Amino acid sequence: MTGMILAAVWALLPIAQSDVSRAVMPVLYFLGAIVVLIVVVQLVRKRMRQTESLPPAGFTLGDLRQLLKEGKMSPEEFERAKNKVLDATKRATAIKPAQETVSQKDQEPRVS
Numbered sequence: 001m002t003g004m005i006l007a008a009v010w011a012l013l014p015i016a017q018s019d020v021s022r023a024v025m026p027v028l029y030f031l032g033a034i035v036v037l038i039v040v041v042q043l044v045r046k047r048m049r050q051t052e053s054l055p056p057a058g059f060t061l062g063d064l065r066q067l068l069k070e071g072k073m074s075p076e077e078f079e080r081a082k083n084k085v086l087d088a089t090k091r092a093t094a095i096k097p098a099q100e101t102v103s104q105k106d107q108e109p110r111v112s
Contacts, residue, residue, distance in 0.1 A: 058088075059081065059085060060085070061085055064078055064081050064082055064085065065078075
């Protein structure tokens with residue numbers, strides 16, 4: 001009797017394995033897609049951080065002071081260059097004044 005049960009289970013084993021693989025494979029594909037997505041997001045974030053931390057173009061005030069200390073720039077040249085750097089910084093960070101808006105209540109009604 002036990003042998004018959006064992007034979008029946010042994011005969012059904014390939015069917016059970018294919019049912020399991022049909023159920024497990026979509027889950028594995030989904031998990032693989034999640035892993036790939038996480039890796040791509042991390043690479044994009046790393047790339048964005050690298051572009052944000054690039055050194056500024058042109059000279060900084062620290063660069064100009066170093067040139068002055070080393071004698072590669074005269075005090076007059078330093079002052080002119082410093083003023084240019086400061087003016088460029090002011091223009092880049094200047095906040096434009098808000099435009100004045102008129103609400104509909106303040107407008108005169110149109111007569112047609």
